[in-house]
Amino acid sequence: MGCCNKEQGLIAGAVIGAVVAILGGILFPVGDSIIKGTVDKESVIEPGTTAYDTWTSTGPPVYRQFWFFDVKNPLEVVQNGAKPEVMEKGPYTYRTRIYPRANITFNPNQTVSFLLPLNAVFEPAMSVGPEEDYVTSINLGVAGAYSLFPKGLHLFLNNLIKSSNSSLFQYRTVKELLWGYTDPMLKRTLGAFVPFNDTFDGFYTVYSGKEDISRVGIIDMWKGERSLPFWNDTYCDMINGTDASAFPPFLDKKKPLYFFSSDICRSVSASYEQSIDLKGIKLYRYTLLASTLASPTVNPDNKCFCTNPTTTRNCTLAGVLDIAPCKDLTPIFISLPHFLHGSPYLREAVLGLNPSEEHHKTFLDVEPTTGFSMRFAKRIQVNMMYGPSKVITILNKVQDYTIFPLLWMNETGELDQATADMFKKELISRIDMLETIQQVLLGLGLAVFALCLIGYCVVRRQRSKSGF
Structure with a gap:
């Protein structure tokens, strides 16, 4: 038994x-x-959800750090046709995204519209010097006029340059170069980010995700339009993905993330690179591929972004994007800092550049379950172009077209410890x-x-x- x-x-x-x-x-x-x-449930953009509370707050501090390219040999460039030699000077740091999204409006079609307020406050403790520091840089008025004026008006432009005592380079403060000064030649306010303070980006209209969570945060319209008016091409004018602050939940690292950036007037994609840890939270890091700014000969999809065959060497130049079509004809070229992933010609034309993947690439660190961006670094360089002219005296010695780097910017934001602790506790x-x-x-x-x-x-x- x-x-x-x-x-x-x-x-x-x-x-x-x-x-x-x-x-x-x-x-x-x-x-x-x-x-x-x-x-x-918590990812839907509607009052009462975690996503909404995060979305409507100012969130962790976001900073814009600027490094300027200080020209060491301006006279040699003008008088002898020497290559410009530059030295990086910075960072000069500003806090941005001080105010939360504004004019939030919920629409009947399960979308929500809003504006992004733009402001910048100088942070002396995070900068190498005051805003009043001087930099020898490209003359925005001269370079801009050279790009916009046809050769038939070069004599007129030469007279303007002489009468205003202008030259190819100028000595300006950090504050002036960023936020504006009155140009003596053009008699108008010029600056790399004019206008910026007390302005808005948008309207944006995005899907709330209430009916389809896979579309939460996806941009439906920007400034009332579902496509961009800049590139005259269906593909290049697409508005894809989100604004990069968050993505639909449950990421598949085999699939790229798409987002739209008004700074560069186009949509881009980022691909999974590696998994990392931030304050005890596992994140997926996504980075821009080199093909993003590749020449059309390498990436045919970029052909519609090539609007000027002369300055892009018949669309064979890699690493730069002419955004004049979307910046009121201001002749600005956008690139990655130090022409990372750009054609060797760009770095050979300006001495002192040293591109680095670690310091100059753009990345997003996204929590894969919720799709929230926990850390990011958006790094872009602002450039202007000048070239030879037999009529304009200060350009007589210039041998070739030069895309000159004015400054590069690192916009960063990172999850703070208190929010990280709450996220870990709640989810x-x-x-x-x-x-x-x-x-x-x-x-x-x-x-x-x-x-x-x-x-x-x-x-x-x-x-x-x-x-x-």
Whole structure:
């Protein structure tokens, strides 16, 4: 009887272990469903959700750091046709995104519209010097007029340059070069970011995700239009993806992320590079590919961004984007800092450049479950172009077209510790707890089942040997 009772107990234990293991196994899909349902609900942009609370707040500090290219040999360039030699000077740091999204309006078609206020406040403690520091840089008025005036007006432009005592380079403060000064030749306000303070970017209209969470944050319209008016091409004028502050949840690292940047007047994509840890949170890092600014000979999709064959060497130049079509004809060329991923010609024309993947690439660190961007670095360089002229005196010695770097910007934001702790408590800890329960139940159940099954076999063998 003892052996029989022991066998029955072991069988019962094995059954219980199997049930516990099955329960643990069942919890995996059930737990995943619970997690997905919770994340889907909290990712919708509507009052009362985590996404909305995050979306409507100013969030962690966002900074714009500027490095200027200080010209060391301006006279040699003008008088002898020497290549300009530059030295990087910076950073000069400003806090931006001081105010939250404005004019938030919920629309009947499950979209929401808003404006992004633009302001910049100087941060002396994070800068190498005051805004009043001087830099020898390209003359914005002269370079701009040279790009816009046809050769038939070069004599007129030469007279303007002489009468205003202007030259190819100028000595200006950081504040003037960024936020504006009155140009003596053109009699208008010029600056790399004019106008900026107390202006707005948008209107943006994005999907709230209420009906389809896979579209949350996707831009429906920018400035009331579903496509851009700049490039005269269906592909290049597409507005794709989000504004990069967040993406639809449950990222698949095999698929790129798409976002639109008004700074460069186009949509771009970023691809998964690696998984990293930020304050105890696992993130996916996405970076821009070299093909983003590749020449049309390498990436045919970029052909519609090539609007000036003369300055782009018949559209073979890589690494720069002429954004004059979307900046009121201001002849600005955008690139990555130090012409990273650009044609060697760009770096050979200006001495002192040293591109680095580590310091000059653009990246997004995104939490894969929620799609929230937890850290980012948007790095772009502002350039202007000048070239030879037989009529304009200060350009007589110039040998070739030069795309000259004015400055490069690193716009960064990072999840603060308090928000990271809240995120881990509200989401990650619950997911971890659920996964732990699943694993404990499955492991304990399998262990009990295996031990009871082994015990049953041992008892049966002993009983067989004893003849009972």
